[in-house]
Amino acid sequence: MRKLRHQRGEIACPESHSQLKNLELTAVGGSDVHVKMLAAPINPSDINMIQGNYGFLPKLPAIGGNEGVGQVVAVGSSVTRVKPGDWVILAHSGLGTWRTEAVFSEEALIRVPSDIPLQTAATLSVNPCTAYRMLMDFEQLQPGDSVIQNASNSGVGQAVIQIAAALGLRTINVVRDRPDIHRLTDRLKNLGAEYVITEEELRKLELKNFFKDVPRPRLALNCVGGKSSTELLRHLAPGGTMVTYGGMAKQPVIASVSLFIFKDVKLRGFWLSQWKNDHGTDHFKELILTLCHLVHQGKLTAPTCSEVPLQDYNHALETAMHPFTSSKQIFIM
Amino acid sequence: MRKLRHQRGEIACPESHSQLKNLELTAVGGSDVHVKMLAAPINPSDINMIQGNYGFLPKLPAIGGNEGVGQVVAVGSSVTRVKPGDWVILAHSGLGTWRTEAVFSEEALIRVPSDIPLQTAATLSVNPCTAYRMLMDFEQLQPGDSVIQNASNSGVGQAVIQIAAALGLRTINVVRDRPDIHRLTDRLKNLGAEYVITEEELRKLELKNFFKDVPRPRLALNCVGGKSSTELLRHLAPGGTMVTYGGMAKQPVIASVSLFIFKDVKLRGFWLSQWKNDHGTDHFKELILTLCHLVHQGKLTAPTCSEVPLQDYNHALETAMHPFTSSKQIFIM
Numbered sequence: 001m002r003k004l005r006h007q008r009g010e011i012a013c014p015e016s017h018s019q020l021k022n023l024e025l026t027a028v029g030g031s032d033v034h035v036k037m038l039a040a041p042i043n044p045s046d047i048n049m050i051q052g053n054y055g056f057l058p059k060l061p062a063i064g065g066n067e068g069v070g071q072v073v074a075v076g077s078s079v080t081r082v083k084p085g086d087w088v089i090l091a092h093s094g095l096g097t098w099r100t101e102a103v104f105s106e107e108a109l110i111r112v113p114s115d116i117p118l119q120t121a122a123t124l125s126v127n128p129c130t131a132y133r134m135l136m137d138f139e140q141l142q143p144g145d146s147v148i149q150n151a152s153n154s155g156v157g158q159a160v161i162q163i164a165a166a167l168g169l170r171t172i173n174v175v176r177d178r179p180d181i182h183r184l185t186d187r188l189k190n191l192g193a194e195y196v197i198t199e200e201e202l203r204k205l206e207l208k209n210f211f212k213d214v215p216r217p218r219l220a221l222n223c224v225g226g227k228s229s230t231e232l233l234r235h236l237a238p239g240g241t242m243v244t245y246g247g248m249a250k251q252p253v254i255a256s257v258s259l260f261i262f263k264d265v266k267l268r269g270f271w272l273s274q275w276k277n278d279h280g281t282d283h284f285k286e287l288i289l290t291l292c293h294l295v296h297q298g299k300l301t302a303p304t305c306s307e308v309p310l311q312d313y314n315h316a317l318e319t320a321m322h323p324f325t326s327s328k329q330i331f332i333m
Numbered sequence: 334m335r336k337l338r339h340q341r342g343e344i345a346c347p348e349s350h351s352q353l354k355n356l357e358l359t360a361v362g363g364s365d366v367h368v369k370m371l372a373a374p375i376n377p378s379d380i381n382m383i384q385g386n387y388g389f390l391p392k393l394p395a396i397g398g399n400e401g402v403g404q405v406v407a408v409g410s411s412v413t414r415v416k417p418g419d420w421v422i423l424a425h426s427g428l429g430t431w432r433t434e435a436v437f438s439e440e441a442l443i444r445v446p447s448d449i450p451l452q453t454a455a456t457l458s459v460n461p462c463t464a465y466r467m468l469m470d471f472e473q474l475q476p477g478d479s480v481i482q483n484a485s486n487s488g489v490g491q492a493v494i495q496i497a498a499a500l501g502l503r504t505i506n507v508v509r510d511r512p513d514i515h516r517l518t519d520r521l522k523n524l525g526a527e528y529v530i531t532e533e534e535l536r537k538l539e540l541k542n543f544f545k546d547v548p549r550p551r552l553a554l555n556c557v558g559g560k561s562s563t564e565l566l567r568h569l570a571p572g573g574t575m576v577t578y579g580g581m582a583k584q585p586v587i588a589s590v591s592l593f594i595f596k597d598v599k600l601r602g603f604w605l606s607q608w609k610n611d612h613g614t615d616h617f618k619e620l621i622l623t624l625c626h627l628v629h630q631g632k633l634t635a636p637t638c639s640e641v642p643l644q645d646y647n648h649a650l651e652t653a654m655h656p657f658t659s660s661k662q663i664f665i666m
Contacts, residue, residue, distance in 0.1 A: 055595035225590045247590030254587050257558045257580030260602025262388035267600035269593025 018050075018064065018313060026103045030078040033104050035088060039122035040068025040097035041305070041330040042320040043155065044246065050317075055271060056094070063096025065331075069112065069121035070102070079106045087114040089125045089288070091281050093273055098310065100333045110285050116295045119302035122330060123155065128291050128300060129284075130245060130272045131159035135167065138241045138268060139219045143168030146214050148232055150174040150199070151223035151248060153184060155328055158191055158303040160221060165192025166299040170214055172235075174202050174228070178324055187304070202231045211235075219243070226251025233259060241266040305330045351383070351397065351646060359436045363411040366437050368421060372455035373401025373430035374638070374663040375653040376488065377579065383650075388604060389427070396429025398664075402445065402454035403435070412439045420447040422458045422621070424614050426606055431643065433666045443618050449628045452635035455663060456488065461624050461633060462617075463578060463605045464492035468500065471574045471601060472552045476501030479547050481565055483507040483532070484556035484581060486517060488661055491524055491636040493554060498525025499632040503547055505568075507535050507561070511657055520637070535564045544568070552576070559584025566592060574599040638663045 028034045046066055048054045072086045082088055088109040090097065095108060112121050135147065147164055151157050152173035164171045173188055175181070177198040185196040195214070201207075216237035222229045223246035232242055233255055242265065244253060259265045276284050294300040306327045308316045316329040361367045379399055381387045405419045415421055421442040423430065428441060445454050468480065480497055484490050485506030497504045506521055508514070510531040518529040528547070534540075549570035555562045556579030565575055566588055575598065577586060592598045609617050627633040639660045641649045649662040 053591075055591075244590055244593040246594070252587050252589045253593065254585050255600070256585045257577055257602075258386075258388075260577040260586070260600065261579070261604045262602075262607075264602055264604070264607060267588070267593065269590075269595075269597055271594045271597070274595075274597060 018317065020311065020313060025101060028074055028076050028103055030076040031106050032076045033072055033079055033082055033106055033109055034074040035070035035102050035104055036073050037068055037070040037097060037100055037102060037333045039118050039330055039332050040065045041123050041328050042316060043126055047321055055273065058094050063099055065097035066093040067125045068097035069118065081106060082109055082111050087112050087121060089121065091284060098331055110288055112288065113292055116292060117302065119305045119330060120295055123302045123328065124288065124291055126272060127155035128159040129287055130156050130270065131163050132287060132291065133275055134221055134243050134245065134270050135163055138243050141169055141219060146170040146172055146217045147219045147221065148172040148217040148235060149221035150228045150232060152188060153326055154223055155303045156223060156245065161188060161191045161193045162300050166294055170194045172217060174199055199228055223248055225249045225253055229253045233265060236265055239264045241268055243268050243270050245270045303328050307332045351650065353644065353646060358434060361407055361409050361436055363409040364439050365409045366405055366412055366415055366439055366442055367407040368403035368435050368437055369406050370401055370403040370430060370433055370435065370666045372451050372663055372665050373398045374456050374661050375649060376459055380654055388606065391427050396432055398430035399426040400458045401430035402451065414439060415442055415444050420445050420454060422454065424617060431664055443621055445621065446625055449625060450635065452638045452663060453628055456635045457621065457624055459605060460488035461492040462620055463489050463603065464496050465620060465624065466608055467554055467576050467578065467603050468493065468496055471576050474502055474552060479503040479505055479550045480552045480554065481505040481550040481568060482554035483561045483565060484579065485521060486659055487556055488636045489556060489578065494521055494524045494526045495633050499627055503527045505550060507532055532561055556581055558582045558586055562586045566598060569598055572597045574601055576601050576603050578603045636661050640665045
């Protein structure tokens with residue numbers, strides 16, 4: 001793949017229509033930047049977009065992928081903020097990152113330090129940003145407070161564990177039971193998870209004792225919906241907030257009326273694209289800087305990734321859609 | 334009833350255990366106020382409390398009723414804020430208002446003007462307070478903005494219609510279909526309702542055109558739950574809030590994951606008792622003053638009431654629990 005130039009993966013719905021294509025690069029104009037893509041992951045939201053289940057959908061045919069890291073090859077005459085050799089990530093979704101090279105406008109790029117690990121740089125702009133904003137923007141949490149989440153092994157889940165630990169927050173991490181549960185538990189605890197429990201354990205009554213050792217969470221992060229979110233709500237502190245950012249179970253959130261009235265529970269949602277629209281690129285750049293700082297401090301790493309060449313896109317997409325896949329598929333160009 | 338002194342209704346769960354009893358009044362101490370009750374309504378929350386389905390439950394045996402208006406008969410030596418002849422309502426729930434006379438501490442009483450209608454004074458401290466706070470505290474609404482609610486014929490519903498109209502807000506009022514629907518529609522429109530539609534009409538597709546004439550509501554007030562709340566959510570503007578304050582359908586609130594993520598819909602609850610705990614009596618007194626001002630301006634009246642003597646408590650409780658009862662039962666002592 002590295003030898004091919006002017007090439008991109010062109011992706012259409014359904015995913016079996018995805019193709020790898022050679023395309024001419026557009027000319028590099030005054031404010032344009034020629035970027036050689038280095039690495040780009042497959043996120044769950046990329047799959048949703050291909051399947052047509054997303055808040056916005058690109059015009060087809062479209063280039064797949066919404067995040068990744070590249071290296072600047074050449075810049076137009078008016079470009080001032082990046083130079084050849086710099087590492088860059090994308091400020092916006094929908095630009096297509098599953099390709100070897102691209103011409104982006106300068107304003108679409110954010111420079112990141114080239115001394116951070118490649119996988120971390122390639123996966124910095126979606127999942128850790130979502131995790132950070134959800135931890136900061138809904139409840140004013142103090143060190144020692146707890147946060148409960150489901151899908152704790154997802155990209156966002158792993159970022160939540162690490163960022164929460166860096167903020168002094170205690171995480172209660174719910175995962176689905178599986179044959180290698182102890183390996184998963186150990187891995188998440190190594191990232192900073194205080195508790196790792198299965199959905200089944202969460203349903204057990206003994207958990208009443210559990211909250212003698214850790215304060216009831218005022219923030220719950222829900223990527224699943226259905227019964228799993230009902231369980232999160234059951235353990236939420238009065239006045240607490242559950243933020244929904246995904247719906248892996250394809251079931252709605254169900255909440256009793258008394259939970260709203262007598263427990264003052266708040267149900268909210270989070271979508272990073274909307275946050276970026278509302279807050280603008282400068283705030284997004286600040287957020288990326290904050291996360292790079294955590295990376296430099298050794299407090300934030302990429303989730304477990306499987307590196308795959310762009311040619312193997314069909315297999316990689318299939319793997320990404322497979323339940324219990326513990327590893328993020330990441331294209332290395 | 335007026336001739337009996339030292340008498341109170343004593344209420345226990347189930348409601349068939351309610352009894353009318355003669356009891357000795359306690360002595361009037363330095364900070365106490367002897368009050369002759371004038372009128373006290375049966376609210377849905379009183380019924381929930383009797384049935385044991387409420388956020389707090391009094392120790393049994395207990396005196397029923399949580400609001401009402403009385404006239405001061407005598408005051409203790411240290412009482413400064415009320416004098417004999419004043420009309421007073423109660424600052425707190427759980428004090429028991431379904432009785433002819435009582436001794437309350439001064440700090441439990443709020444003076445109201447005695448020139449407002451008796452039914453209005455007796456029903457001021459629960460439903461209109463709930464309506465006012467829900468309209469003010471969740472979304473920053475501007476004149477011309479719209480609000481959607483279900484159970485629009487309830488005590489809170491009628492207060493929402495009137496207070497919203499006073500604030501320049503346009504209300505979309507959902508009611509259950511019934512034989513005399515036109516009479517109900519006329520009555521609510523006379524109170525200030527801009528639109529009155531049935532649950533069935535709300536489900537119809539033609540409503541897409543409806544929102545050409547009125548902006549989509551950013552606030553939905555839900556007293557029902559179940560399918561009715563699903564319909565409210567369907568019509569809520571992106572970023573809007575649904576506040577649940579009742580659950581007449583005895584069904585939970587169900588919301589799709591995409592509603593949270595892509596429409597940024599917020600689900601909240603409201604309970605006046607909690608608001609009073611959080612904000613204190615001074616803020617509650619301010620709220621009562623504001624509402625009295627609306628009453629004096631002719632912008633707020635009591636909901637349709639049926640006056641009943643205290644002896645008929647069993648029939649009144651039964652009527653209050655009957656579906657489609659359009660009139661609030663109010664004890665006149």
